[in-house]
Amino acid sequence: MKLTLFFIQIIFLFHNSIFPQKLDTELYELSKRIVRNSLLDMKGYEWLRELCEIGPRLTGSENSYRAIHWAKRKMEEAGFDTVWLQPVMVPNWKRGDLEEATIVKSKKYKGRKLNITAFGGSVGTDEKGINGEIISVKDFNELKSKGELVKGKIVFFNRQLDFGEVEPFSGYGKAVDQRSRGAIEAAKFGAVGVIVRSITTKHDNVPHTGVMYYVDSLPKIPSVAVGYQDADFLMKAIEEEPDLMVNIKLSCQTFDDTLSYNVIGEIRGREFPDEVIVVGGHFDSWDKGCGAHDDGAGCVQSMEVLDLFKRMNYQPKRTIRCVLFIDEEQRQTGAIEYAKFASQSEQKHIAAIESDRGAFTPRGFYVDTDSATLNYLQSFLPYLNLAKIDWIRKGGSGVDVSKIKNTKALFGYVPDSQRYMDVHHSENDIFEMVHPREFQLGSAAMAILCLLISELGI
Numbered sequence: 001m002k003l004t005l006f007f008i009q010i011i012f013l014f015h016n017s018i019f020p021q022k023l024d025t026e027l028y029e030l031s032k033r034i035v036r037n038s039l040l041d042m043k044g045y046e047w048l049r050e051l052c053e054i055g056p057r058l059t060g061s062e063n064s065y066r067a068i069h070w071a072k073r074k075m076e077e078a079g080f081d082t083v084w085l086q087p088v089m090v091p092n093w094k095r096g097d098l099e100e101a102t103i104v105k106s107k108k109y110k111g112r113k114l115n116i117t118a119f120g121g122s123v124g125t126d127e128k129g130i131n132g133e134i135i136s137v138k139d140f141n142e143l144k145s146k147g148e149l150v151k152g153k154i155v156f157f158n159r160q161l162d163f164g165e166v167e168p169f170s171g172y173g174k175a176v177d178q179r180s181r182g183a184i185e186a187a188k189f190g191a192v193g194v195i196v197r198s199i200t201t202k203h204d205n206v207p208h209t210g211v212m213y214y215v216d217s218l219p220k221i222p223s224v225a226v227g228y229q230d231a232d233f234l235m236k237a238i239e240e241e242p243d244l245m246v247n248i249k250l251s252c253q254t255f256d257d258t259l260s261y262n263v264i265g266e267i268r269g270r271e272f273p274d275e276v277i278v279v280g281g282h283f284d285s286w287d288k289g290c291g292a293h294d295d296g297a298g299c300v301q302s303m304e305v306l307d308l309f310k311r312m313n314y315q316p317k318r319t320i321r322c323v324l325f326i327d328e329e330q331r332q333t334g335a336i337e338y339a340k341f342a343s344q345s346e347q348k349h350i351a352a353i354e355s356d357r358g359a360f361t362p363r364g365f366y367v368d369t370d371s372a373t374l375n376y377l378q379s380f381l382p383y384l385n386l387a388k389i390d391w392i393r394k395g396g397s398g399v400d401v402s403k404i405k406n407t408k409a410l411f412g413y414v415p416d417s418q419r420y421m422d423v424h425h426s427e428n429d430i431f432e433m434v435h436p437r438e439f440q441l442g443s444a445a446m447a448i449l450c451l452l453i454s455e456l457g458i
């Protein structure tokens, strides 16, 4: 008896893989229409062009407010059922006009400039800047082994993204501590500043910014990224002249936190309006380029998911809500605020999808869920294949949606990743780097996933 029960349980658990669900012809046709409309209309792509024309959207900047009101207006014009701004206090770091690194002591290279940019959150310098000899290290262990030698110097963290990793995100993950914690670790040994080799897959000379942190117990020292080619140059120059000295001048500053907003719009469900599927990206960007891939694209794709339903005149069974989270890049205050709202809401968040890996050709979805739900979700693949989605695997969703508690599943949209780190957090991240068809297939992939969760449940 017990054994029979056990087998019934096993069959139930693997039901969907043993007896794949029959394709629902109506949903399959709708999915096909989603792909076709997305590719033909290019509405999201044109929205992204408008958004990029506003400029970059650093949290607390004038542009960020212009963009917030632009998105609200677009959602209203598209006829979403409800559109609102959710207030939230955000960090307010400003770059300022001055950022310069110059070799000031060297027989051969005196006066040569390095192509640098401050990391977000870095302190500035006074007008004279800071001077220091360069001490090059690959990681925090090497830094520690240099000990006393670090005092009064500028630490040059010279470890590149691991190019041997097939996934650039993994290579990035292995290098990013230099940027985020480099100033803390260097300050422990009395360094006066930090220069970090840009974490990029492109061997150009464009510096890549990103967030960095301090702790109150240590001196706050300036921290900058240097272009890949100038990192190579600096490496060679200090081999030739170990006492070479660099001056860094920065006028960036951190101001008090300021008021900003998440932009939210939804289409109410026809049968279960209190069951919510969130689709979103982060609306802030760094102030280099215009945050086209990171994450203007993810935001506009999320807006377009709802717009595709509108265009097809299809009211989903469950509520689909687009959330453009402010301040992902620095402290995730927007995501925290939304998650708080979600946990207090009478509505139930059944799933959330984030697009924050660029707008390249669709590949798959990572999903944070239990094994039975993952099995069930695999049955969506024949529909998602229409938009070039090949797989659904267990994995991390996204920084913003992962804060929402008690959903059945959290998804991260995964496009091809090989070119993402070329543009990430740099002036390379402009509208022209986004391919219209790759972008539109992403909108379609997320719209099909929303359709299936909405109509079939999860």
Ligand SMILES: [Zn+2]
Pocket: 282, 294, 295, 328, 356
């Ligand atoms: Zn991002």
